[in-house]
Amino acid sequence: MPRNKGTETMTVTRRTLLAAAGTLAAPALVRAQGSAPIRIGEINSYTAVPAFTLPYRNGWQLAVEQVNAAGGVLGRKIEVVSRDDAGKPQDAIRLAGELVNEQKVDLLSGGFLSNVGLALSDYAKQNKKLFIAGEPLTDALVWSDGHRYCYRLRPSTYMQAAMLVDDAAKLPAKRWATVAPNYEYGQSAVKWFKLLLAKKRPDVTFIGEQWPALGKIDAGATVAALEAAKPDNIFNVTFGGDLTNFVRAGNTRGLFEKRGVVSVLTGEPEYLEPLGEETPTGWIVTGYPVESVINTTNTAFIAAYKARFKEMPKMGSVVGFALITSIVAGIAKTGAVDTEKMADSFAGASFDTPFGRAMWRKQDHQGTLGTYVGKTAVKDGHGVMVDWRYVDGAGALPTDAEVAKLRQG
Amino acid sequence: MDFVVVQALTGLAGASSLFLVAAGLTVIFGVTRVVNFAHGSLYMLGAYIGWSILTRLPRDPAWFAAGVLLAALATAALGALLEMGLLRRIYRAPELLQLLATFGVVLMVQDAALYLWGPDELTLPRPPWLRGFVAVAGSRFPLFDLVLIGVGPLVLGLLWLLLARTRFGVLLRAATQDREMVAALGVDQTVLFTVVFALGAGLAGLGGVLSLPDGSANLHIDLDVITDAFVVVVVGGMGSLPGAFLAALLIGELQAFGIVLLPKITLVLVFLVMAVVLVFRPHGLLGRPQAVARGAAEALALVRPAVPALRWLGLAVLALALAAPLFAGPYLLSVLTEMLVAVLFAASLHFMMGPGGMASFGHAAWFGIGAYAAALATHALAAPMPAGLLLAPLAAGAC
Numbered sequence: 001m002p003r004n005k006g007t008e009t010m011t012v013t014r015r016t017l018l019a020a021a022g023t024l025a026a027p028a029l030v031r032a033q034g035s036a037p038i039r040i041g042e043i044n045s046y047t048a049v050p051a052f053t054l055p056y057r058n059g060w061q062l063a064v065e066q067v068n069a070a071g072g073v074l075g076r077k078i079e080v081v082s083r084d085d086a087g088k089p090q091d092a093i094r095l096a097g098e099l100v101n102e103q104k105v106d107l108l109s110g111g112f113l114s115n116v117g118l119a120l121s122d123y124a125k126q127n128k129k130l131f132i133a134g135e136p137l138t139d140a141l142v143w144s145d146g147h148r149y150c151y152r153l154r155p156s157t158y159m160q161a162a163m164l165v166d167d168a169a170k171l172p173a174k175r176w177a178t179v180a181p182n183y184e185y186g187q188s189a190v191k192w193f194k195l196l197l198a199k200k201r202p203d204v205t206f207i208g209e210q211w212p213a214l215g216k217i218d219a220g221a222t223v224a225a226l227e228a229a230k231p232d233n234i235f236n237v238t239f240g241g242d243l244t245n246f247v248r249a250g251n252t253r254g255l256f257e258k259r260g261v262v263s264v265l266t267g268e269p270e271y272l273e274p275l276g277e278e279t280p281t282g283w284i285v286t287g288y289p290v291e292s293v294i295n296t297t298n299t300a301f302i303a304a305y306k307a308r309f310k311e312m313p314k315m316g317s318v319v320g321f322a323l324i325t326s327i328v329a330g331i332a333k334t335g336a337v338d339t340e341k342m343a344d345s346f347a348g349a350s351f352d353t354p355f356g357r358a359m360w361r362k363q364d365h366q367g368t369l370g371t372y373v374g375k376t377a378v379k380d381g382h383g384v385m386v387d388w389r390y391v392d393g394a395g396a397l398p399t400d401a402e403v404a405k406l407r408q409g
Numbered sequence: 410m411d412f413v414v415v416q417a418l419t420g421l422a423g424a425s426s427l428f429l430v431a432a433g434l435t436v437i438f439g440v441t442r443v444v445n446f447a448h449g450s451l452y453m454l455g456a457y458i459g460w461s462i463l464t465r466l467p468r469d470p471a472w473f474a475a476g477v478l479l480a481a482l483a484t485a486a487l488g489a490l491l492e493m494g495l496l497r498r499i500y501r502a503p504e505l506l507q508l509l510a511t512f513g514v515v516l517m518v519q520d521a522a523l524y525l526w527g528p529d530e531l532t533l534p535r536p537p538w539l540r541g542f543v544a545v546a547g548s549r550f551p552l553f554d555l556v557l558i559g560v561g562p563l564v565l566g567l568l569w570l571l572l573a574r575t576r577f578g579v580l581l582r583a584a585t586q587d588r589e590m591v592a593a594l595g596v597d598q599t600v601l602f603t604v605v606f607a608l609g610a611g612l613a614g615l616g617g618v619l620s621l622p623d624g625s626a627n628l629h630i631d632l633d634v635i636t637d638a639f640v641v642v643v644v645g646g647m648g649s650l651p652g653a654f655l656a657a658l659l660i661g662e663l664q665a666f667g668i669v670l671l672p673k674i675t676l677v678l679v680f681l682v683m684a685v686v687l688v689f690r691p692h693g694l695l696g697r698p699q700a701v702a703r704g705a706a707e708a709l710a711l712v713r714p715a716v717p718a719l720r721w722l723g724l725a726v727l728a729l730a731l732a733a734p735l736f737a738g739p740y741l742l743s744v745l746t747e748m749l750v751a752v753l754f755a756a757s758l759h760f761m762m763g764p765g766g767m768a769s770f771g772h773a774a775w776f777g778i779g780a781y782a783a784a785l786a787t788h789a790l791a792a793p794m795p796a797g798l799l800l801a802p803l804a805a806g807a808c
Contacts, residue, residue, distance in 0.1 A: 047519075050528030050628065094743065101740035182675050210668060213675040215633040219623060220419040220554060221665040227548065228412045228669065241633075244532055245624040252540050252551040274530040274625055381534075 037079035038072075038337055040327060041105030043095050043120065044134075045112045048087030051240070051270055052112060052135070052316040057082070058309050059320025063328075066304070073328045074335065080324075081105055087112075089119035096123045106337040107132065109323055114138035114184050117152075124149040130342050132330075134323040135316075138184055139192075142364045143406040148343045151330075151360055153323055153367040157185060159396040160264050160286050161192035163373050167284045168193075169200040171260040173232030177208035179222060179246070180237035186211070189237045189264055207231055217242040219249035226255060233260040236283075244274050256280045267374060268315040272383040279383030283376040288315045289385035293372070301354035313354075322353035322369055330360065355390060364403050368393040411546035416665045418545060422554035424661025425561030426616060430634055431641035431653040432564060433612030439585040439648030440605045443496055443507050447514035449635030451491075451610045455484040455617025456626035457522055460531045463621065468536035481615040488610020492603050500602070505762070519628055530627040539622045553622050560619065564612070565654050572650075581605065585648055640679045644686045646696020655694050656686075779805040 042060065046053045060080060068077045081103050085092035092111075099105045107130040111117035117136025124131035125147045133141055133152040137160070141152045155163065178193070180186030194206055208229030210222045217238060223246065226234065234256075238246050243266065250256050261280065265271060267287015272279060290312055291302060301321065305313040329351035334342045350359035358369040374388025397403065434448045459480035466472040491514065499507055542549040572578035580601060584591045592598050620630070641660060645652030660682055667674050674681075692698055715723070733745055758772050782804035783797035792800070 050523055051530065054528050094747065097743045098740050101738060101743075182673060209672050211673045211675055212668075215629050216637070216675070218423055218664050218668070218675075220422060220551070221416065221668055224412075224416050224419050224548070224665075225669045225672075228416075241530060241625055241627045241629060244530060248535070248623055249551070252542055252553075253549045254542075270529075274532045276532055277534060278532075 035076055037077040038074070038331065039103060039105040040078060040080045040324075041096070041099035041103065041108045041110075042080050042082045043085050043092050043099070043108065043110040043116075044082070045087040045116065046082075046084040048085075049112050052314075054316070055270075055314040056112075056135070056316035056320035058305070059313065059317035059322075060324050061320075062305055062308055062317075063321045063324035065308075067324065067328050073332050074337075078324075078328065082110075085116055087116065089116050092116045092120050093123050096120055096127075096129075100127065100129055107327070107339070107342065109327060110134055111136045114141070117141055118145060121145065121147070121150040128339060130339050130346070132323065132327055132346075134319050139188060139406075142366045143403070146364055146407050148365075149339070151326075151346055151365040151367065153326055153369055154319060155286075155369065155371050155393045155396060156366065157188040157264075158192045158398070159393055160371070161189055162196055162396040163286055163371065163391045164262050164264065164284060165193065165196040165200060167373065168197055168233070168235070168260075168262045171233050171262075173260065174201075174204045175230070175232045176204055176206045176235060177210070177226050177229050177231035177233075178206065178235045178237070179210040179212070179226060180235075181214040181239075181242060182211040183214055186214075186237045190235065193235055193262075212238065212242060212246075215241060217245050219245035220253075222246065223249040223253050223255050227253060231259065233262065236261060236263040236266070239265050239271050243271055247275055247278060247280060251278055251280065256283075260284070267372065267376065267385040267388075269312070270314050270316065272376070272385070275383045277378060277381040279376055279378050281375075281377050284373070285376055285385065286371045286373055287385050287388075288318060289372055289374060289388050290314075292384070292386075292388075293390075295356070297352060297356055298354045318354050322351070322355075322358070322367075325353060326351045326358070326360065326367060326369075358393065361394075361397075363400050364407055366393070366397065370394075370396070411548065414546040415548045415550060416669065417662065418550055418558065419554065420662035420665030421561075421658075422551075422557045422661075423664060424657040425557045425559075426620065427637060427641050427661055428561045428654050428657035429564060429616035429619065430613055430638040431645070431657055432568065432650060433609035433616075434638050435642045435645065435648055435650060435653045436568075436612070437606055437609035438642065440581060440588070441496070441500065441602050442504075442588075443500070443511070444504060445496075445609070446508055446511040446635065447491070447518065448609070448613050448638060449631035449633070450515050450518035451484055451488055451613035452617040452620075452634050452638075453522060453626070453628075453631040454487060454518060455480055455614025456620055456630060457526050457531070457617075458483050458614070459618030459621055460526075460533055460626045463533055463618075468534075470538060473539075477615065477618050480618040481611045484614020484617070485607040485611030488613075489603050489607040491610070492606035496606065497599065497602070515631060519631065522628060526626070528628065530625045532625040533621040535622055551623075557619065561654070561657070564615070565650065568650055577604070637679055640683050644683050644693055646690075646693030649693065649695040649697075652693055652695030659694075775805040775808070778808050 044053050044056065046057070064078055064080055067073065072078055081099055083095040083099060085095060096108055099108060108120060108124060109132040111120055111133045112135045114136045117133045118138065118140060120131050121133065121141055128149060131150050133150065135154055136152065137154060137157050139156045139158050141150060142156070178190045180190045190209070197204060208226060208231055210225055212218065212222055236246070261283040263283050263285045265286055266283060267285035267289065269288060269290055272287065302313060305317060330342060330346035330349045331337060333349040334345040336342070346360050347362040347365060348360065350357055353369055355369060358367055360367055370391045370393040372385065372388045373391050374385040377384050377386045398406070430448065430452055433451070434445060437443060437445050437448070459477065462480050463473065463476040466476045495510060495514065499510055539553055541552040543552060543555065572582055580591065580596055584598070584601060588598065641653055641656045644659070645654070645656035660679055663682060664678060667678050686694060690696070730745065733742060737745065754776055761772060779801035783801040786792040786797040786800050787794060
C-alpha cells in the first residue's frame with residue numbers, strides 16, 4: 001500500500017507539476033505580449049539644444065505619467081527610452097539602430113533639427129519602422145521626402161509662413177525686406193512667405209534680404225544693411241541668440257521704428273524671454289502666450305506642469321506633451337503596435353494637446369496641431385504676446401491636389 | 410556715401426570684438442605653441458561670469474567698467490588654473506593631442522556652464538546709456554560700438570607696451586622666437602607659460618563680457634566664436650599681434666560691406682579671405698615661418714613589427730571580427746562596422762601625419778567625398794554596394 005500510494009503520489013505530483021508549469025508558462029507568454037509596457041524610442045538633441053529640449057523632456061515625462069496613471073493604452077503601460085543625438089545626424093542613426101535592435105522599441109520619435117529629423121525619417125523608411133517627428137519644421141519631412149513610416153507633429157515652415165501671411169497682407173505698405181538664417185529652415189520660410197504674400201498682395205515687392213550665418217549674425221552690419229534698403233516692412237526668421245543680437249542692434253539703431261515686422265516663432269517663450277524689456281512691440285509673430293491662454297486644456301496642462309516641475313511650461317513642453325498623446329492616440333486607434341498597421345492607421349487618429357484637439361492627416365501624415373498668432377508687447381519688463389488667436393494647423397495647409405504634387409517630390 | 414561711413418564704423422566695431430578674442434589665442438599660440446581650442450570656452454565663461462557680476466552691480470558706466478575688468482580677471486584666473494591643471498602636462502605631446510585635450514575642455518566647460526547657469530539664454534538688461542546712440546551721417550550709430558572701436562586699439566597698445574617695455578615682454582618675445590633657447594638661458598618657463606595663458610584667457614574673457622550689451626550669454630557662443638578667432642589668427646600670422654589686428658580689421662570690414670553686396674556670402678566669407686591671403690602669404694599677413702623645434706621626432710616607419718603576443722592577439726581579434734556576423738546581433742554589428750570605419754580613417758590619417766609628416770585638418774573632406782561617391786553611385790546609378798565601395802576611394806583619390 002504504502003509503495004503503491006507512493007507511486008501514485010509520485011505520478012500525481014509529476015502531473016501536477018507539469019500541469020502547473022503549463023498553466024504558469026502559458027499566461028506568462030500572454031503576459032509578455034499583453035501587459036509588458038509599450039516601448040517608445042525617443043531621440044533628441046539634449047546636450048546640443050538644452051533651452052528647447054529640457055522643457056520638452058519635462059513635457060513628455062508629464063504625458064507619460066498621466067497616460068500610465070489612467071491605465072496606459074491597450075491595457076499596457078507606456079515607457080519612453082530616450083537618447084541624446086548631440087545634434088548630429090550620424091549619432092541619431094546609430095542610436096535609432098540601438099533603440100530598434102537592442103531596446104526593441106515599438107516605434108521611434110523625437111528630433112529638433114531638420115537635418116537630424118530627415119536622417120531619422122530615412123532610417124525609418126529603410127528599416128520599415130514608424131518615426132513620429134516632434135519639432136523638426138522642414139517641409140521635406142512630409143512632402144518631398146515623405147513616406148508611409150513618417151509622421152510630423154508641429155506646423156511646418158510652410159504652415160508658419162501661411163499663418164502669418166493673413167496679417168502681413170493687411171499691412172498697407174508694399175516694400176519688404178527679409179532676414180533669415182542661411183540654411184534650409186531660413187531659406188524655406190522666406191521662400192514660402194514671399195510666394196504666399198505675393199498671391200494675396202500682388203503689389204508688394206521684396207527689395208532687400210539678409211542671410212546671416214546661423215549663430216554668427218553680425219547684427220550691427222545686418223541692421224545697417226537692412227536700414228540702407230529702406231523697407232516699409234521686415235520679415236524675420238532669426239531665432240535664439242541671433243534674434244537677441246538682432247533685436248538689440250535694431251533697437252539702438254531705430255530699425256523697427258515706424259516699420260511693420262512679421263517674425264516666425266518669436267512669440268515662443270524660449271525666444272521671447274531673453275528679449276526681456278527690450279522686446280519690440282507690435283511685431284506680428286507665431287508663438288505660445290502660455291498663461292494668458294485660459295481654456296480647459298491649456299489651463300489644466302499648466303497647472304499639472306507647474307505642480308510637477310515648479311516652473312512655467314515653454315513651447316518645448318507643449319511639443320513633448322503632445323508628442324506622447326499623439327502616439328498614444330495612434331496606438332489606441334490601431335489596436336496593436338505592429339509597424340505596418342500603425343503606419344496605416346495613425347492617419348486619422350485625433351488626440352488632445354494643450355492647444356486643443358488635433359489629428360494626423362491622411363494625405364501627408366502632417367499633424368494639425370496649430371499655433372498662436374499675435375503681437376508682441378512688453379508687460380512689467382517682460383516680453384509677452386497680446387491680441388493673439390489660435391490658428392488650427394488644418395487651415396494653414398495647401399489643397400490636397402497641391403500636397404499630392406509636393407509629395408511626389 | 411553716408412551709408413559707407415556708417416557701415417565702415419560698424420565694421421570697425423566688429424573688428425574690435427574679433428581682435429579681442431584672436432589676440433588671446435595668438436599670444437598663447439606664439440609662446441606655448443598650443444592651439445587652444447578651448448579659447449571659445451574662456452570667451453563664453455567671460456560672458457557668463459560677466460553676466461553674474463554685472464547683474465548684481467549698479468547700472469552706471471563706472472560700475473560697468475569695474476565689472477568688466479573683474480570678469481576678465483576672473484577668466485584669467487580660471488585660465489591659469491586650466492594651464493596648471495592640464496596644459497602644463499601636455500606641452501611635449503604631439504599637436505593633435507593638445508588639440509584633442511583642449512577640445513575635451515570645451516565639452517567640460519559646456520556641461521559646467523549648463524549646470525551653473527542653466528540652459529536659457531542670459532541677457533544683460535541695458536541701462537539707457539548702453540542703448541544710447543550718436544547721429545553719424547544721418548543715421549544712428551550705437552554709443553557702445555564707439556566704445557568697442559576704442560577698446561581694440563587700446564588693448565593692442567597696452568599689449569605692445571607690455572611686450573616692448575617690460576622685462577616680462579622681452580622674455581615673452583624671446584620665447585615666441587625660440588623657446589628652447591630661452592629655457593637654456595635659465596628662464597623659468599613654467600611661470601612664463603602660466604602667466605601667458607592667464608593673459609590670453611583674460612583677453613578672451615574681456616571679449617566675452619564686452620559681447621553682453623550687444624547680445625547674450627548662451628551655450629553656443631564658445632564654438633560660434635572659435636572658428637572666426639582661428640581664421641583671424643591664421644590670416645594675421647600665427648603668433649603675431651599686429652597681424653591679428655590687421656586681419657580682424659580686414660575681416661570686419663569685408664563682412665560689413667560683403668553682406669550688403671552679396672547677402673548670402675555670410676557662410677563662406679571668412680574662409681574665402683583666409684584662402685586668398687594664404688595663397689599670397691602662406692604664413693599669414695605678418696607671420697613668420699615657425700622656428701623649427703629641435704629634437705622633433707623623425708618620420709616613423711609606417712608599420713613597426715609587433716611583439717609575438719600582440720600578433721597572436723591581433724590574429725584572434727581578426728578571427729573574432731570575421732566570425733562576428735555569425736553570432737552578433739544587428740546592433741553590435743553596426744557598432745563593429747563603425748569601429749572598423751574609424752580604424753580605417755585613423756590609419757589613413759596616420760599614413761599622412763606619421764610617415765608623410767603632413768598635419769592635415771582637411772582630411773575629413775576625403776572621407777566625405779568617398780561617402781558621397783558611394784552613396785550617389787548606389788542611389789542615382791543603382792550600382793551594387795561592392796561597386797560603390799570600389800568607386801569611393803577612386804573618387805576621393807582623384808579629387
